[in-house]
Amino acid sequence: xxxxxxxxxxxxxxxxxxxxxxxxxxxxxxxxxxxxxxxxxxxxxxxxxxxxxxxxxxxxxxxxxxxxxxxxxxxxxxxxxxxxxxxxxxxxxxxxxxxxxxxxxxxxx
Amino acid sequence: xxxxxxxxxxxxxxxxxxxxxxxxxxxxxxxxxxxxxxxxxxxxxxxxxxxxxxxxxxxxxxxxxxxxxxxxxxxxxxxxxxxxxxxxxxxxxxxxxxxxxxxxxxxxxxxxx
Numbered sequence: 001x002x003x004x005x006x007x008x009x010x011x012x013x014x015x016x017x018x019x020x021x022x023x024x025x026x027x028x029x030x031x032x033x034x035x036x037x038x039x040x041x042x043x044x045x046x047x048x049x050x051x052x053x054x055x056x057x058x059x060x061x062x063x064x065x066x067x068x069x070x071x072x073x074x075x076x077x078x079x080x081x082x083x084x085x086x087x088x089x090x091x092x093x094x095x096x097x098x099x100x101x102x103x104x105x106x107x108x109x
Numbered sequence: 110x111x112x113x114x115x116x117x118x119x120x121x122x123x124x125x126x127x128x129x130x131x132x133x134x135x136x137x138x139x140x141x142x143x144x145x146x147x148x149x150x151x152x153x154x155x156x157x158x159x160x161x162x163x164x165x166x167x168x169x170x171x172x173x174x175x176x177x178x179x180x181x182x183x184x185x186x187x188x189x190x191x192x193x194x195x196x197x198x199x200x201x202x203x204x205x206x207x208x209x210x211x212x213x214x215x216x217x218x219x220x221x222x
Contacts, residue, residue, distance in 0.1 A: 032209050043112075044152075044200065044213040050168060086152060088211050094157065094165055095209065101151035 002027045006100035013077050014108050021072040021103045023061075023087030033063055034072040034088040034097070037099050039084075044086070057081070077107045111135070111216035115204045121220045122191055131190065134203030142204075142211060143176055145186040147197035156198075158184065163168050191221045207214050 003026040013019050024030060033050040048056045050063040050070060061072045070087060084104050088097040110157040114133045120178040122128050127133040133140050158178045169175070171190075178184040188195055198218050 034209070043215045044202075046212075047208055076169075088152075093206065093211055095140060095159075095207070095211075096154045096157050096165065096168070097144075097152075097185065098154065099152035 002031070002042055002091055002098045004087050004098055004100035006085075006087055006103050008088050008103045009101070010104050010106070012106045012108060013049045016076050016089070018076040019074050019081070019105065019107075021085050021105065022089075022096055023072065023100060025067075025068050025070060025087075025089050025091060027091050029091050032090045033061070034090070035059070035061055035070075035072050036086045036099075038086070039083045040087055077105075079107045079109055081105060082107045113203050113212055115199075115214040115217050117217060118215065119218045119220075121222060124193060124221055125190055126222040127187065127189045128191055128219065130188075130199050130219070132184045132186070132201030132203075132214060134182065134184070134201070134214055135202055137205070138203035138212070139176055139181065139202045139206045140208070140211075142202040143184070143186050144202065145197045146200055146216065150197075152200070155186070188219075191219075193221050195219060196221045 035047040037047045038044045051063045084102050086102045087100040090094045116131045139160045141158045146154045156166040156176045173189045176186045185186045198216040200216045204211045
């Protein structure tokens, strides 16, 4: 079975501070890992995926297979980063996503 | 171009009634997914359509839930004899074949009274 755990429901930081949103997963094969973001009153959208190794809006995420983690990081948080963040996993020939329960990030001025 | 659209945006229904939720995927996307977003449960996969293949219904919570996709495009999610625990936001997503990048619609907020 595949499972995604986001241990923090809420995370609050000040503008300019580093932020790390934690994600751990359980999957027997080689998963595809993603971070999706949902800004207030907007639809869910893909932020980044591990295979692309890109930095999107200053965010990066590294897949650590040993620790089965895919934490999302940004060195200097901005107020516009305030949103709900979901870590998601997909594996095998079925492309469905298994989501974590999400972390609500609030960046305070 | 146009993104995934869903209708209605909000639906209030009485317990025991049937409801139909509609999803229009992005043109050319052969894969279509339904998810449910509810408090405490997060986002849960419901069903997946890929082209003409048999759908993956493994996430449907009960036999009151069904979905179809006509002509490889529009999809309808039907919930029969609605219960209060069905109250949630129902999200539709589409993607190109064999792509992990899914594009989500705005969702339908279902409230069962």
